[in-house]
Amino acid sequence: MQKWIWLAIAVAAIVIAAAAIILSTKKKKTAALQEEALPGEAPAEAAEENPETAESSEEGEAAEEEEEIPEDELCVRCGSRRCKEGSEYCETCEKELLKTKIPAAGWIIGFAALLLSLFATAQVFLVSSIAIQSAKGDGYAANDCWYSAYYAYSETSSVRDELSSILGREIPFVKIGCGLKAKQIEAIANAYSPLEAGNSIGAVFSVEDDGYVSRNKKLQSYKKMLETFQSSYNAISQAGGDMVYDGATVDEIEKAFLSVKGQENVDDVFVYYMICNAAEYLKNDDFELLSEKYAALDKTAKASGENYAWLYYQDLAALYLKMNKPDDAIALMDEMLAKDKGNYKVYLTKLRALMLKGEKDKAQTLIDDFTKYNDTVDAKYVLDATFYRLSGEYDKVKEICTEAFQTYDYIPELHRQLAVTYLLQKDYDNAFEEAYAAEERAYYLYSMGDSSGYTDELVNTVYICTALAKKNGTGKSENASNIDSLLESYSQEELSQTAKDIVDGKISVEEIFTKGVCDLL
Amino acid sequence: MRMLYIIGKLITLPGSFIRAFWEHLTCKILKLPVEEGGYIGFHDNCGHIDHAFASKGFAAYLMATGPGYMNMIIGWPLMLMGYINLKPLGITPYDSIPLFIIYILSYYIGVSLLCCQFPLVEDILVFWEMAYKEKKVPVIGRIFAFIPALVTKIGAYLERWSIPVIFWIIATVLLFIF
Numbered sequence: 001m002q003k004w005i006w007l008a009i010a011v012a013a014i015v016i017a018a019a020a021i022i023l024s025t026k027k028k029k030t031a032a033l034q035e036e037a038l039p040g041e042a043p044a045e046a047a048e049e050n051p052e053t054a055e056s057s058e059e060g061e062a063a064e065e066e067e068e069i070p071e072d073e074l075c076v077r078c079g080s081r082r083c084k085e086g087s088e089y090c091e092t093c094e095k096e097l098l099k100t101k102i103p104a105a106g107w108i109i110g111f112a113a114l115l116l117s118l119f120a121t122a123q124v125f126l127v128s129s130i131a132i133q134s135a136k137g138d139g140y141a142a143n144d145c146w147y148s149a150y151y152a153y154s155e156t157s158s159v160r161d162e163l164s165s166i167l168g169r170e171i172p173f174v175k176i177g178c179g180l181k182a183k184q185i186e187a188i189a190n191a192y193s194p195l196e197a198g199n200s201i202g203a204v205f206s207v208e209d210d211g212y213v214s215r216n217k218k219l220q221s222y223k224k225m226l227e228t229f230q231s232s233y234n235a236i237s238q239a240g241g242d243m244v245y246d247g248a249t250v251d252e253i254e255k256a257f258l259s260v261k262g263q264e265n266v267d268d269v270f271v272y273y274m275i276c277n278a279a280e281y282l283k284n285d286d287f288e289l290l291s292e293k294y295a296a297l298d299k300t301a302k303a304s305g306e307n308y309a310w311l312y313y314q315d316l317a318a319l320y321l322k323m324n325k326p327d328d329a330i331a332l333m334d335e336m337l338a339k340d341k342g343n344y345k346v347y348l349t350k351l352r353a354l355m356l357k358g359e360k361d362k363a364q365t366l367i368d369d370f371t372k373y374n375d376t377v378d379a380k381y382v383l384d385a386t387f388y389r390l391s392g393e394y395d396k397v398k399e400i401c402t403e404a405f406q407t408y409d410y411i412p413e414l415h416r417q418l419a420v421t422y423l424l425q426k427d428y429d430n431a432f433e434e435a436y437a438a439e440e441r442a443y444y445l446y447s448m449g450d451s452s453g454y455t456d457e458l459v460n461t462v463y464i465c466t467a468l469a470k471k472n473g474t475g476k477s478e479n480a481s482n483i484d485s486l487l488e489s490y491s492q493e494e495l496s497q498t499a500k501d502i503v504d505g506k507i508s509v510e511e512i513f514t515k516g517v518c519d520l521l
Numbered sequence: 522m523r524m525l526y527i528i529g530k531l532i533t534l535p536g537s538f539i540r541a542f543w544e545h546l547t548c549k550i551l552k553l554p555v556e557e558g559g560y561i562g563f564h565d566n567c568g569h570i571d572h573a574f575a576s577k578g579f580a581a582y583l584m585a586t587g588p589g590y591m592n593m594i595i596g597w598p599l600m601l602m603g604y605i606n607l608k609p610l611g612i613t614p615y616d617s618i619p620l621f622i623i624y625i626l627s628y629y630i631g632v633s634l635l636c637c638q639f640p641l642v643e644d645i646l647v648f649w650e651m652a653y654k655e656k657k658v659p660v661i662g663r664i665f666a667f668i669p670a671l672v673t674k675i676g677a678y679l680e681r682w683s684i685p686v687i688f689w690i691i692a693t694v695l696l697f698i699f
Contacts, residue, residue: 014626077556086576089554097554097573106542106560113539113595113630120598120627127605134609175620179611212615 123173126163130156134180140342141187145373147342150187156180178212181205182219189222190340193310198226232270235260244278250289253278269308272297276312284496287323294319309336317349321517326353344370344379351383355390356517363387378408385417390518397421412442412453419465420519423509429477432469435462436479436486460499460520463490467503496520522682523565529636529683530561530568536592536633537561537568543588544640548572551580568637574647578658581648582666586673589638596634603628608697632693636685639676649674 075083077097081090089097137152156176164170181204189197201223205213213219240248240256248256254275260266276293283289294316301308313332320329333350336343347370354363367383374380381404388396401418408414415438422431439462442453466486473480492500498520501507512520530537541560548555548570556571575581606612606624614621639645648670652658658666679685 087554088573094554094573097556098552100545100555100557102542102545102549103560106538106545109535110539110542110546113535113599113634116627116630117595117598120602120631124598124601124605127610131605131609134611138609172617172620175606175610175612175616177606177610177612177616179607179613180609181611183611209615212613 126171126174129163130159130174130176133159134183137183137187141183143373144190144338144340145342146187146190146340147344148374148376149342150184150191151376153180153184153187156184178205178209178216181209182212182216185219185222189218191342194222194225195229198222198224228265228267229270231265232260232267233274235263235266236271236274244281250279250282250293253282254293269297269301269304269306269311272300273311276315280315287319290319291323307339309339314345314349317353318521321349321352321356322521324356324516326356329353341369341373342376344374344376344383347379347383348386351386352390352517352519355387360391378404378411381408382411382413382417385414389417389421392514394421394425410441410444412438412445412458413455415441416458416461419461420513423465423468424513426472428465428469428471428473429480431465432473432483433477433479435465436482438462439486456496457520459490459494460496462486463495464499464502464509464520468509471503525683526565526681527563527567529680529686532686533568533633533636534561535630536596536635536637539595539634540588540592540637541568541570543591544570544572544584547584547587551575551584553580553584566641569641569644574644578648578651578662581644581651582658582662582670585640585645585648586669589640589673589676592634592638596631596638598631599627600631600635603631604696628693632689636689637680638685639673639680642674642677642681645670645674645677 069082073082075081075090075093076088077093078090081092083090084094087094133152133156137149137156140146140149140152160174160176163174184204185197185201188200201213201219236257239260240253243253243256257271257275257278261268261271272293276290276297279286279290279293294312297312298316301312309332313336317329317332320326320332330350330353333346333353336346337350340346347366351363351366354360354366364387367380367387370383371380381400384400385397385404388394388400397417398421401414404411404414415434419431419434419438422428422434438458442458445451445453466483469477469480470483470487473483475483498507498512502509502512512518538560545555545560547553553575554573560570561567572584575584603624603626606620607628612621612624648666652663652666652670656663676685
């Protein structure tokens with residue numbers, strides 16, 4: 001109801017203003033026409049209004065009538081009297097023209113515009129900080145730096161909330177519109193995945209925005225993708241989800257999963273992706289088998305004509321690294337970087353591939369490229385720490401991590417890199433402390449709804465550092481009392497064979513962390 | 522050319538009307554006679570008023586540039602308010618129909634004001650001749666007024682062909698689509 005009152009007021013104001021303009025124009029036109037039609041009468045009318053001036057002008061007229069006035073000295077208005085010196089008008093006409101009134105509409109509209117501009121200035125001042133954030137996001141998006149774009153867009157709501165808290169109230173003219181929210185979702189789709197974007201729509205848009213969401217094709221496509229993924233997952237779970245834990249072979253599981261192909265709302269690409277996941281869970285070290293499964297996934301994805309790189313390229317690149325095929329991994333990462341220069345995980349994978357090839361210079365250039373396209377300093381610290389750890393410059397790793405922790409203490413991966421560094425230097429106490437810190441930060445992020453900190457590498461690294469600290473440490477470090485409880489919290493199924501072999505002494509820490517990929521992948 | 526000029530003035534009706542108001546007010550302040558005839562019409566002075574020229578340098582400068590400054594001061598905040606809320610902040614009719622209309626109108630009125638910043642060519646030529654040919658204006662005045670007067674002179678000629686209107690139409694398309 002309130003909206004319609006506003007609309008009615010706006011329309012009424014426009015109609016009144018237009019009517020005022022038309023009326024004032026008509027009035028002046030009528031007066032001009034009347035003067036034109038009866039030129040002889042004009043002086044008489046003027047004489048009625050101003051008898052004194054009429055007398056003197058009559059005298060002047062009489063004098064003027066006696067001599068002929070050259071045409072170029074005639075008043076341009078009345079055409080009968082001599083014009084004043086330095087003027088185009090005679091004295092009478094000039095006095096009349098000095099009284100030409102400004103129409104009422106002019107006063108109203110002119111000063112209304114002035115007041116509106118004052119309001120506009122204040123409003124622009126209030127929303128400028130939000131607009132600057134949005135413009136930053138647009139700039140990053142235009143350069144395909146989607147994580148930075150997402151970060152900038154998501155900051156706009158923080159800026160708006162801060163503004164509201166400073167002013168002490170919500171102001172209707174300080175509002176983030178559906179257009180900006182849609183840009184934020186698009187940034188999530190490109191920085192993370194369309195599934196994540198579909199998942200975020202409910203959090204970013206409010207119920208009042210349902211009309212916009214239902215009419216926006218991109219948003220609907222993300223929602224559809226999420227629904228399709230969920231229904232594919234449900235169909236696969238029903239067909240044979242538990243088989244993964246019941247001792248079935250990869251072929252049996254694949255047969256069960258493929259039985260849902262072609263069902264309504266089931267995407268074949270997701271089916272093949274889940275086959276790859278099951279194969280990795282059961283046969284993590286059978287690279288040939290995994291290659292075969294990923295090849296089938298890749299073929300199906302490419303046949304669909306859609307971009308599914310976000311779904312499996314990182315996993316496939318990790319497999320190529322384990323198979324010592326860094327060039328194949330780099331090719332995949334380059335394809336992803338062409339679409340998004342802000343994905344730090346892609347840079348990390350490519351960094352590992354370049355270090356595997358021994359191309360340290362290119363790896364350093366890669367980190368410089370990351371800095372060029374991204375403002376996210378915390379991610380750069382992770383890349384630097386990884387680079388120096390893979391280069392064997394352990395003191396440099398400690399220096400970087402110490403500097404990073406002053407501002408970015410919440411990054412689990414930084415603590416993990418430092419833990420591995422201490423492990424390689426056989427400092428088991430410090431290795432455990434940093435691994436414990438990594439576990440704490442990952443848990444904190446998880447409790448805030450972000451499970452990205454809990455990678456397989458982190459889980460296995462924490463396990464290794466904890467177990468080796470129990471075996472070889474002094475037991476006197478700050479959190480040493482938590483070693484036993486931490487070890488008990490692990491189930492054998494969630495640990496990799498490599499981690500178990502390191503703890504059992506079958507392979508050394510150096511063999512895993514200084515050769516090949518130099519990490520637990 | 523005349524038709525193009527009048528069409529440009531009608532498209533930017535709010536700006537034309539308000540400009541003519543400021544010109545009329547400036548004439549009142551400077552005690553310059555003003556012909557009757559209204560602010561808007563199908564004639565060469567559409568969006569301006571017919572007035573006597575000033576005989577002094579500062580008055581001529583004020584007459585030529587003052588109303589333009591006023592349009593600029595009012596136009597930019599209105600234009601920015603409309604643009605910032607519609608594009609960077611992404612306000613749509615789904616957020617609030619009244620706000621959406623207000624911002625559209627604000628942008629339109631702001632741009633129409635910015636399209637009507639320049640006077641008639643005769644107005645600026647009066648000052649130009651007085652200042653730089655007849656040298657009736659002190660040297661300091663001539664120096665300070667040179668750039669604004671030159672810009673106003675160029676703008677006045679461009680406005681004859683409604684170039685500012687065409688510029689802002691193109692700018693609007695680029696601002697909102699890219």
